Amino acid sequence: MKKNGFTIKLPRVDHGAVFQISGHKLRGVTFLLVYILASAAFPQRTVAQAPVYEITPVASSIEFGVESSVPIKGTFSTWNATLTFQSRELSTGVLDIRIEADSVDTGSGLKNRKLRGKDFFNVKEDPYITFRSTRITQTGPVTFELDGDFTIRGVTKKEKLKLTDSGKGSLSGSISGIMAFDRKDYGMNSGIPFIKIANRVEVSVNLKWKRIGGLPPAFEQ
Numbered sequence: 001m002k003k004n005g006f007t008i009k010l011p012r013v014d015h016g017a018v019f020q021i022s023g024h025k026l027r028g029v030t031f032l033l034v035y036i037l038a039s040a041a042f043p044q045r046t047v048a049q050a051p052v053y054e055i056t057p058v059a060s061s062i063e064f065g066v067e068s069s070v071p072i073k074g075t076f077s078t079w080n081a082t083l084t085f086q087s088r089e090l091s092t093g094v095l096d097i098r099i100e101a102d103s104v105d106t107g108s109g110l111k112n113r114k115l116r117g118k119d120f121f122n123v124k125e126d127p128y129i130t131f132r133s134t135r136i137t138q139t140g141p142v143t144f145e146l147d148g149d150f151t152i153r154g155v156t157k158k159e160k161l162k163l164t165d166s167g168k169g170s171l172s173g174s175i176s177g178i179m180a181f182d183r184k185d186y187g188m189n190s191g192i193p194f195i196k197i198a199n200r201v202e203v204s205v206n207l208k209w210k211r212i213g214g215l216p217p218a219f220e221q
Contacts, residue, residue, distance in 0.1 A: 052213030074106035119190035
């Protein structure tokens with residue numbers, strides 16, 4: 001049979017059949033089956049290798065502090081965090097943190113009420129404080145920088161979270177670090193009576209993690 005100037009000979013097809021196209025020979029059925037099966041299996045195997053992490057709030061903490069004439073430090077008791085990957089590539093990782101602003105606890109009822117109010121967290125209108133990473137960069141053997149979108153009081157800005165990973169590449173460990181921001185960038189311009197407060201606020205995270213599936217990310221050594 002001639003088609004488009006090529007001569008194609010089609011012998012009886014079985015597992016040993018040979019397709020001959022312009023002098024090139026391929027073992028038809030066997031080659032095609034192997035190719036199709038390999039192509040179908042490869043993406044599934046790649047996805048299966050993506051690391052799957054679990055972060056447990058019970059063994060973790062999110063705290064904050066600001067320099068002031070009277071110490072203002074506290075913690076958030078209600079929050080959740082996830083660390084997800086689409087593949088083993090570090091660039092596909094996303095850290096997502098969602099905090100209930102009303103769960104702030106400084107150990108002082110007066111400070112708590114002031115922070116929950118409209119001059120600071122404004123929890124009635126904006127109940128959540130969130131951070132979602134947009135890029136993860138490895139800066140050292142166990143250190144990382146996460147650029148991300150930080151939202152508080154309904155205002156979202158770009159911030160950077162610097163982390164250290166203990167247990168990198170193993171089945172369990174923790175990531176801990178600090179993100180600093182200027183409270184006035186988010187509309188927190190007021191103060192607390194008789195207390196002088198700095199503008200710089202530091203948020204400290206300490207997240208315990210377990211790798212419950214897949215392979216570790218492809219870290220730089």
